[in-house]
Amino acid sequence: MRQRNSSAHPDGTSVDWSRTFLSAALAAVVYYLLASPAANIAQSTTLAAIAWPAPAFMIALLWRKPARTWPPYLLAVFIAMMLVGHRDPLPPPVDAGFALLDALQVLACLLVGRRWVARDGQIDRLRRLTRFVLLLPLLVILLVSSAGATLAFSAMGGNWVDEWRTLLVGNGLAILVLVPTLLSWSLPASRPAVIGVGTRGIDLASLVGVLVAVGGLLASVAFDFSQEMLRVLLTLALAGAALYGGMRSATLTMSAAAVLAVLLTLYDLGPYRQDGLDSTWRLQVDLAGLALLGFFVAVAVRERQALSARMEQMRRFESLGLMAGGIAHDFNNVLGAAGGYAEMAQERLDAASPASAPLAEVMSAVARGRDLTEQILLAARRGDRQRAMVDLREAVGEAVRLARPLCRAGVEIEFTSPPLPLVVHAHPTQLTRVALNLVRNASQAARSRVLVSLHRGDAPFGAVLIGAPPADQALWLDVADDGAGIAPENMSRLFDPFFSTRTGAGEKGTGLGLAIVAGIATEHDGAVAVTSSSAGTLFRLLLPAAPAGSVAAAPAPPPAPPAQDASAAPLGQGQCVFVVDDDDAQRALLEQSLAAMGLDPIGFADPREALGEFAVEPLAVDLIVTDLDMPHLRGDALLAQVLALRPGMPALLCSGNATASQVAQGLSVQVLRKPFEQAALRAAVATALALATAQQ
Helix, strand or coil: CCCCCEEECCCCCEEEHHHHHHHHHHHHHHHHHHHHHHHHCCCCCCCCCCCCCHHHHHHHHHCCCCHHHHHHHHHHHHHHHHHHHCCCCCCHHHHHHHHHHHHHHHHHHHHHHHHHCCCCCCCCCHHHHHHHHHHHHHHHHHHHHHHHHHHHHHHHCCCHHHHHHHHHHHHHHHHHHHHHHHHHCCCCCCCCCCCCCCCCCCCHHHHHHHHHHHHHHHHHHHCCCCHHHHHHHHHHHHHHHHHHHHHHHHHHHHHHHHHHHHHHHHCCCCCCCCCCHHHHHHHHHHHHHHHHHHHHHHHHHHHHHHHHHHHHHHHHHHHHHHHHHHHHHHHHHHHHHHHHHHHHHHHHCCCCCCCHHHHHHHHHHHHHHHHHHHHHHHHCCCCCCCCEEEEHHHHHHHHHHHHHHHCCCCCEEEEECCCCCCEEEECHHHHHHHHHHHHHHHHHHCCCEEEEEEEEEECCCCCEEEECCCCCEEEEEEEEECCCCCCHHHHHHCCCCCCCCCCCCCCCCCCCHHHHHHHHHHHCCCEEEEEEECCEEEEEEEEECCCCCCCCCCCCCCCCCCCCCCCCCCCCCCCEEEEECCCHHHHHHHHHHHHHCCCEEEEECCHHHHHHHHHHCHHHCCEEEEECCCCCCCHHHHHHHHHHHCCCCCEEEEECCCCHHHHHHHHCCEEEECCCCHHHHHHHHHHHHHHHHHHC
């Protein structure tokens, strides 16, 4: 079998050089045809530069191609311009100079544009559009125009300033108008599906804008409109296209207006008839001003649509957060009571009892409920906010290790980890959960392969749906699969809580996985981006990099509980313990558990009553176990007043609230997260009593 002439690249891609050279040859023909009108225009007062769309065509053609494929095309530019040069009276060395300058102009625009504007060619944000205008039509063309004017002045004489001004404004106008148009209308078939982006094809806004612009220009010839009247018509056409059709409609309308205006002026028609250099200059300036107006309006509208979509997402998360904050406390109490009593019953039964298996199922259900509550809190951005310096490689590596055994047969997970640490200020468990959710989703959608990679550098721009990219140095996790992609109609709901597209047998999900990813990313001042096509889907998690010199250090693990179960020897000898909890079932469970440990618990439903009893004789109480969220008096306020009466009073704050750890740390007391197991309660009580003994 005959093999194609291709070569592989270190990034895994290959280039078919036969096809590349054939494409470059066809591009040379097109470039020659587009550049030919300039050969018959000899004076600097003409519109040679505006009538020259060839460089813009080549820039747009090469923008998304790998840089290693550019040389054949740049050679094609040089050859095409040499052929064009044979049609003018200039000597071959001068033609070669202009041909080389054309190739350098294309190369400079590509290098600058891909590096500082948008590697993917999407000029769809104000930051990108501003950089594009300042760097390409102004900076690059300023330098190229200076070199071109110098070359023309040395070959033909004349006025250097006139030559430079014509090249600067005219050639810059061609880049400004045509490059965004060609990039917007030459999107690949695998273009990412993004919230707020218009549809493909010629939409109504584009059609109406083009018709109004063309009609206004033709009417200006027929009815001899003034330049002011024509500006008004073109402004209305362009503004309407930008407002209702976005960047694609604005670029198409502007290009149609610019090309027709140039043609009319070249044939001495319309309000910009060539009655001198000033008329040509006004046409160029007016077209540039209209282009900037239309493009910035289109991008501003697009960003407003994207912001509205993000605000709608924020409102949904806020609603979920209110719901989660309202029910988590009571739900944790219910789970704690159910699990605690089931655990106590199981300890009192013989292992061979028929009731052991049902009790085990109850405890398993309680564990699932506990995990679901934690997921809801994380999705609602009410998770644990304790953070440390974490190496992102370790968190992602742990997630990959956990996900691999869960993959279905035939799906492989490939993890690429950089050699240097990637330090972020984050919660390590939450980072692992985010990475695990992304990898699990990708493995379920993949046909055969999931690619997981970590990167560092300037925050890349992409289809950001949730959050905002870090302003400075960023770290990002890419998780790509080779699945069938995400349907465009599902993109706007992708991060909605409880939204899931996996409804088949054995595939039903909770719809919280991506909601958790979005919640944790935003909580860490990061963002989530997603691009999807029929070739696969890429999720990107962006996080701000920790300051230089930070060392990744996971938080110290809590001391291991004693290696004994709840049925071991009693911890206490009748010490008095105040149990303060407004939930009757949870309070009764705590009282029974503490009594089984050899303590003497006294329960209070009202924290004010407990405070009054404590104030009578503070030294008679050995330990206080209190809930955090209670009516009339919160647990932290209760402990603050208790500690004021008796400094160093042993206390245990028992709560499922995400802020309980910070509250306990501020009061210098222990915290026990609800719902808890009997072993965890025993360990916390043992530690509190040991601290009390040490203080005596």
